[in-house]
Amino acid sequence: MTDTYRHKGMRRKLVEQLSAKGIRDEQILNAIGTLPRHFFLDKAFEEWAYQDKPFPIGNEQTISQPYTVAYQTSLLEVKKRDKILEIGTGSGYQAGILAMLGARVYTIERQELLHRRAKKLLDQLQLGNIRCYLRDGYKGLPEFAPFDKILVTAGAPEIPEPLLLQLKVGGQLVIPVGEKAQKMLRLTRLNKAGDVETEKFADFKFVPFLKGINKV
Structure with a gap:
């Protein structure tokens, strides 16, 4: 894996685009400007890795567009040492961004092939405290609860109750909810008791949040 001056230049341009679109958190912009997104994509997409677009990563899944990653991360208001559960490891890029912000990341993927690939890459990159699990995201990781924050990176038709119960009091869940498009x-x-305050933000379109585990 190589990260050239050209890649770094493309990342700088991407950061400028995200800033122009309203992303203001300097730590998030710095993380996106530092972490090589092309490492998380198939070689065939390397040329376009720093476009603000999603790309396929296999198993009918995608790596989210950088704006979506930045937007969701900003809603989490990540603090150093936050214990964060991510549902939907995918390529591992979002987990990497969270780790670069100083979070302790527990990330779940239901697709075994994606889980293996992301875990191998994240281990190689040594980004910090990231633990990868092949699990059903709807069930979360109750054995490691409570979490300060939970981030869901797939479109859920409803809010999974087990995830809410795995938040500490005062903790936050960021999740896109809806069928064809998500809020x-x-x-x-x-x-x-599990009472929650709900805030609504922008509309997005994610791959669906599915139950179960897809083993090889």
């Missing part, structure tokens, strides 16, 4: 929501757990 980005941020839910804050208010008490032990």
Whole structure:
């Protein structure tokens, strides 16, 4: 894996585009400007890796467009040492961004091939505290709960109750909810009973949030 001056230049241009689109968090912009996105894509897409577009990564999944990654990450309001559960490892890029912000990342993928590939790459990159699991995202990781933040990177038809219960009181869940298109929501757990405050943000289109595990 090589990261050339040309790649770095393309990342700088991408950061400028994201800033122009309203991403203001300097730490997020710095992380996107530092982490080589082309490492997370098939070689065939390397030339276009720094366009603000999603690309296929196999198993009918995509790597989210950088704006979506930045937008969701900004809603999380990541603090150093935050314990974050990510649902939908995919390529591993979003987990890498969270780790670069100083979070302790627990990431779940239901597709075994994607899980293996992302885990291998993230281990090679040594980005920080990232643990990868082949699990059903709807069930979360109750054995490691509670989490400060939970991020879902697939479009859910509804909010999975187990995920809300794995948030600490005061913790936040960022999740796109809807059928064909999704509304980005941020839910804050208010008490032990599980009451939440819901905030609504922009509309997006994600791959569907599916249950179960797809083993090879």
